[in-house]
Amino acid sequence: MKEGQSIATGGDDQELVSLCKKGDVDAFEVLVRRHQKRMFNIAYRMLGDYEEAANIVQDAFLSAYRGIKGFKGKAQFSTWLYSILINHSKNRLKQLQTQRLHEAFSLDNPILSDDGQIKGNPPSNEPSALEHLEKRDIQEKVQRCISALDSASREVLILRDIQGFSYQEISDMLRLPEGTVKSRLFRARESLKDCLKKFIGDL
């Protein structure tokens, strides 16, 4: 495989990073090809949209290239790279949420939920949404449930249960203590379980 060869000949991340620091763009290309798949998968699970994911990955790589001279090598390059991606994804999520909020809701005439609270973000476990989703594939439902999580829970769930990073790595990426990572993860799993139960019924 051509791509595999070029990656194999490119040496380890640290060597490539030091080449990049000297202005070697080709070395950076090796890094891009090596990490793009995982980057794209994380972004896709975070955003739930193929196109958005591609854009965010591009932005994150560009940011990494700009900031590579500031990368001291304390953590692994991949950890540093994914933390950039997570930040970009979270920012994009915020943007999208604000957009949706502006599109769907009016502050003058807010839609109130049963308990009289203003519905800021319609959860996808509403009956209507459920009916809509029942026609879809279970994977899509899982993705929907992931997307329904708040971004703090979402990133931990994706990094741990989908990408399989260690708590240490996740803690480095998110700059959070391991305990916080764990508690967020367990909360995220509970929410996901509840969501899926509503979607699918018997799990």
Added chain:
Amino acid sequence: MECGEVQKRLSAYIEGSTSPAEEVLIEEHLKPCQKCRQSLADLKRAIEHVQGLPEVEPPAWLAQRVMASVRSEAEARKGILRVLFYPIRIKLPLEAAAVIAIAVSTIYIFKTMQPTMYLSKEPLERTRPPAISEVAKPPVLPESKAPPAIPKPTRMPAPAPKAERQMPTAELGPAREAYDETLTARPQIEEKAAPPRAELKVSKVEAERAPVPPATAPHDEMAKPKAVPPSTESLAGVGAREESRPQALSALPGEEEAYEAWMKDESACKVLSAAPRAKALTDKAERKGAGLHLTLAVNDIGAATREVEKAILGLGGKILQEQRQEDKTTVLAELSPDQLQTLLKRLKPLGALQGEEAEAETREEGIRIVRLDISRGQ
């Protein structure tokens, strides 16, 4: 252990990250508690579902697109650096070219400003009587055109020559009429007011430049009556600008007098021009006769004339015209002002010389024309 507590720890229990003591407690609770067992099963399934999500293949163009943006960024950075750190072999000629360009434009600007600097000579030439003949000579025009001298030429605004340039020659006739009006109207009002003189002079110069309108010309002038106001306005504008610095002018009393004198000369000229002007213009001898006028009364006109010619030629002068009549010979000559005194010395022994008292003044004014009437008398 309560159900709630157990359910909180289920996730950790699945991970295997609970302490052995907790694990025992949870397992003891799970055995009889159907609800919690169900929860555990659901949680495990949910995690399985998440972990079972397939890997997504990134679009084939992703790496290419990323690298395209990275490369363009790198290029842009290089571009900036290149501009900042051009090699000296490129930078030096560029800098040299810039220096030359600045030098050339500086010289050009100074050259275009020069006419205003010549102005300092102006008043001397102004006060001299044969202004018309001087104006008629094209090369002298730029000088005689300019407003009266001000000892600080750098403060002199340039607009006067500009205003003239804007005026087509066809409009000069009407301009003269305008000038005549201002000339006759101004003096009484402005006995004291020196400032507007520049206006007057500019207008006057225009008048001098204006050819005497031929009998058929009025037609053309009538066709362009609108052209008159703008021209007089522009001249008035010049005057106004001149007025803005009256202290500079009024602070020079000597020049004030010179100006008065000049004004008288000008009115004299005007009277002359009002008389058969066309004739005056065509008669060159007549016009040139307006230099230093000497009369010499001698016994032998012929001999005296020869002596005079010799003297003039000997001093590097030029005989412009010689008119012989029965009892009088008129010699019109051009001579360097420095040589005038020597000429007078040589003329004295020839006969009775009159008009020499004007020599000093004439010389001062740089007059080169000498008219000598040699007549029988002694």
